[in-house]
Amino acid sequence: MNYKITTKRLQATVDIIIPFHGHYHLLGECISGILSTTFAQLHTITIVDDCSPNKGFTAELEKDKLKKLPIQYIRHETQKGFGAALATGFAATHNPWVCFMHADCTPAKTDWLSEMVITMQSLKTQGVKLVSAKLDNGGTGSFDPVVIGDANPTKDVIVENALPLVCTLVNRQLFENIGGFVKPYPYGWYEDEELFWRMKIRGYKQAVSGKSFVKHKGGTTIKSLLEDHSIKKTMEDNKLLFINDVRTFAKETR
Numbered sequence: 094m095n096y097k098i099t100t101k102r103l104q105a106t107v108d109i110i111i112p113f114h115g116h117y118h119l120l121g122e123c124i125s126g127i128l129s130t131t132f133a134q135l136h137t138i139t140i141v142d143d144c145s146p147n148k149g150f151t152a153e154l155e156k157d158k159l160k161k162l163p164i165q166y167i168r169h170e171t172q173k174g175f176g177a178a179l180a181t182g183f184a185a186t187h188n189p190w191v192c193f194m195h196a197d198c199t200p201a202k203t204d205w206l207s208e209m210v211i212t213m214q215s216l217k218t219q220g221v222k223l224v225s226a227k228l229d230n231g232g233t234g235s236f237d238p239v240v241i242g243d244a245n246p247t248k249d250v251i252v253e254n255a256l257p258l259v260c261t262l263v264n265r266q267l268f269e270n271i272g273g274f275v276k277p278y279p280y281g282w283y284e285d286e287e288l289f290w291r292m293k294i295r296g297y298k299q300a301v302s303g304k305s306f307v308k309h310k311g312g313t314t315i316k317s318l319l320e321d322h323s324i325k326k327t328m329e330d331n332k333l334l335f336i337n338d339v340r341t342f343a344k345e346t347r
Contacts (some may be wrong), residue, residue, distance in 0.1 A: 108186035112178030113196035126199040144172040176277030197310035209262040212302035232311035247303035255289035
């Protein structure tokens with residue numbers, strides 16, 4: 094089921110893609126935060142429901158038709174994972190800039206989105222092709238600690254390690270230059286690292302915008318998934334897939 098709500102005044106240049114699976118109140122806070130801190134002319138929002146259990150939530154979203162919001166809703170009827178949900182949203186959008194965002198994020202500054210664009214443009218000549226907002230919580234995984242910060246302005250920083258795809262901005266053309274879109278791993282885990290290494294091998298860099306800040310609950314999805322003990326085995330398998338992928342990238346670029 095899909096619907097798109099636009100206005101004649103909307104001229105979006107950024108597609109914000111938000112995958113989710115449950116945690117409906119957090120998604121509501123995320124959308125409200127985006128709409129209250131950005132101009133509608135700057136973005137469209139694409140929500141990708143990765144087979145969340147409450148189908149009634151769709152009906153609640155449909156009520157927003159009356160508000161003329163720049164929102165597109167897409168649902169997976171089977172759970173495919175974070176990377177696959179990103180791919181669905183990416184294929185359904187067209188704007189030159191793309192912002193990947195976790196559903197448990199809440200923008201904390203009115204210029205969070207525009208500052209990421211400014212950082213990207215200012216560091217373009219240094220090879221930066223992906224920019225993250227600063228986060229108060231990086232979530233699970235091993236990521237560059239520079240991403241952790243607060244609302245106080247700091248300098249933009251080019252990082253040495255992967256950034257989490259919690260709130261990141263890229264140019265759509267990047268994926269044409271690095272051999273394809275973000276690789277979907279089962280349920281998630283390692284998409285961030287895989288993208289970082291694929292960019293690094295091709296000479297592209299990632300950076301943190303010092304003036305963009307977003308609050309992130311962190312860990313909500315993984316906590317619910319780990320209630321199923323079989324998921325731990327999937328995490329271990331994903332790590333082996335990731336290691337093999339990096340080795341493959343290295344061989345291809347020699």
